[in-house]
Amino acid sequence: DTPISRFQNYLRINTAHPNPNYTSPITYLINFANSIPNLHSKVLHLTPTIPLLLLTWPGTSTPSLPSILFNSHLDSVPAEPEKWTHPPFSAHKTSDGRIFARGAQDDKCIGMQYLEAIKTIQSKDPDFKPLRNVHILYVPEEEVGGFDGMGKFVETKEFKELNVGFVMDEGQASTNDEFRVFYADRTPWHMVIKAVGTPGHGSRLYDNTAMENLMKSIEVITKFRESKFDIVKAGLAANSEVISVNPVFLKAGIPSPTGFVMNMQPSEAEAGFDIRMPPTADPQLMRKIIEEQWAPAWRNMTYEITEKGFLRDNMGCPLMTLTSDSNPWWSVFNEAVTRAGGKLSKPEILASTTDARFMRRLGIPTFGFSPMKNTPILLHDHNEFLKDTVYLEGIKVYESIIKSLSSFEGSYEHRCNAVSQQ
Numbered sequence: 001d002t003p004i005s006r007f008q009n010y011l012r013i014n015t016a017h018p019n020p021n022y023t024s025p026i027t028y029l030i031n032f033a034n035s036i037p038n039l040h041s042k043v044l045h046l047t048p049t050i051p052l053l054l055l056t057w058p059g060t061s062t063p064s065l066p067s068i069l070f071n072s073h074l075d076s077v078p079a080e081p082e083k084w085t086h087p088p089f090s091a092h093k094t095s096d097g098r099i100f101a102r103g104a105q106d107d108k109c110i111g112m113q114y115l116e117a118i119k120t121i122q123s124k125d126p127d128f129k130p131l132r133n134v135h136i137l138y139v140p141e142e143e144v145g146g147f148d149g150m151g152k153f154v155e156t157k158e159f160k161e162l163n164v165g166f167v168m169d170e171g172q173a174s175t176n177d178e179f180r181v182f183y184a185d186r187t188p189w190h191m192v193i194k195a196v197g198t199p200g201h202g203s204r205l206y207d208n209t210a211m212e213n214l215m216k217s218i219e220v221i222t223k224f225r226e227s228k229f230d231i232v233k234a235g236l237a238a239n240s241e242v243i244s245v246n247p248v249f250l251k252a253g254i255p256s257p258t259g260f261v262m263n264m265q266p267s268e269a270e271a272g273f274d275i276r277m278p279p280t281a282d283p284q285l286m287r288k289i290i291e292e293q294w295a296p297a298w299r300n301m302t303y304e305i306t307e308k309g310f311l312r313d314n315m316g317c318p319l320m321t322l323t324s325d326s327n328p329w330w331s332v333f334n335e336a337v338t339r340a341g342g343k344l345s346k347p348e349i350l351a352s353t354t355d356a357r358f359m360r361r362l363g364i365p366t367f368g369f370s371p372m373k374n375t376p377i378l379l380h381d382h383n384e385f386l387k388d389t390v391y392l393e394g395i396k397v398y399e400s401i402i403k404s405l406s407s408f409e410g411s412y413e414h415r416c417n418a419v420s421q422q
């Protein structure tokens with residue numbers, strides 16, 4: 001029973017979509033939490049079948065000081081086992097210490113590191129008491145948008161009663177010797193474009209086929225994608241600072257028992273795209289581009305956009321947490337990482353999306369951080385792994401972070417952060 005074996009056992013619980021098991025990890029976490037003094041647990045049901053786990057280490061100056069909250073999600077994306085060198089839910093450890101599992105980086109590492117850090121703080125320094133309530137939250141459904149998880153939780157009375165003043169959520173691995181920290185996420189839009197057109201014999205050349213209409217749109221979208229990617233390649237912006245648009249599915253053709261009918265031009269065709277918008281992007285302009293250029297009605301195109309987030313907070317400000325001295329949480333966090341022997345690289349916008357957006361939307365300062373350095377970025381990839389030494393160092397970093405943040409006596413009033421900090 002060591003921190004590494006406990007991490008491996010957590011990784012062995014299959015919480016991958018489309019049928020994540022939420023009860024087993026919650027039971028596992030409650031059992032572990034019960035072995036740590038002063039940690040209280042509460043299971044909440046936001047829908048009849050989807051639970052959420054909240055652990056609390058009570059502070060001595062509560063309720064005068066707002067609480068701090070450390071979040072991680074229980075679920076993970078699916079894995080294709082036949083494409084992995086070790087089964088994705090075996091948590092196999094190689095002789096050089098790499099632990100292979102779906103979720104090893106995203107984000108079961110932080111979920112267990114928070115608890116290991118609290119356990120270590122209490123055993124090393126039994127007199128230490130947090131001033132603020134420290135909440136450790138385990139949410140479901142993050143990988144499908146978080147709407148039945150964090151999205152519902154922030155609407156509850158329970159959440160309001162927590163009086164959360166500062167949040168830490170997941171980040172991403174860094175390939176160098178510095179830890180990465182994220183002050184914003186990009187917002188996902190899922191876009192499906194559909195073309196209709198004239199059907200006919202596969203041998204005929206004529207205008208206005210559904211395939212031609214769709215392919216013209218794909219060409220226009222590909223040019224837009226290239227123009228953004230060129231800015232990134234020229235070193236003028238990070239990947240996460242531009243709008244990205246990537247095709248994720250193509251659907252067309254008339255099915256036959258052996259595949260598709262080959263001599264008919266179909267009357268319908270569609271394509272799906274993952275669009276990610278940085279917080280300062282102009283959503284009105286994006287909608288106009290989609291309507292006029294990507295799916296114009298005059299080319300027999302229609303479209304659907306599902307916005308999986310929001311670009312502005314309740315005050316109308318872009319969803320970004322300040323990383324300057326005017327946000328004391330930033331200074332406390334930064335110093336805590338330094339005290340643990342770590343160094344932060346320049347704060348970034350996260351290219352992907354996390355539940356942090358539900359917190360930032362309420363004006364709660366939130367940083368994305370997963371202490372993994374000198375580690376390849378393998379979230380959502382085959383052969384996701386984390387090295388044991390990296391995992392253990394992460395626990396030390398959280399010891400420092402949890403001690404410092406929970407002892408912070410100052411206050412912070414959310415202000416509009418209108419400009420990108422890059």
Ligand code: MET
Pocket residue numbers: 142143144145146188308352353354
């Ligand atoms: C669709 S909301 C975000 C889900 C996931 N974390 C991602 O970035 O893709």
Ligand SMILES: [Zn+2]
Pocket residue numbers: 073106107142170354
């Ligand atoms: Zn994640």
Ligand SMILES: [Zn+2]
Pocket residue numbers: 077106143379380
């Ligand atoms: Zn993920």
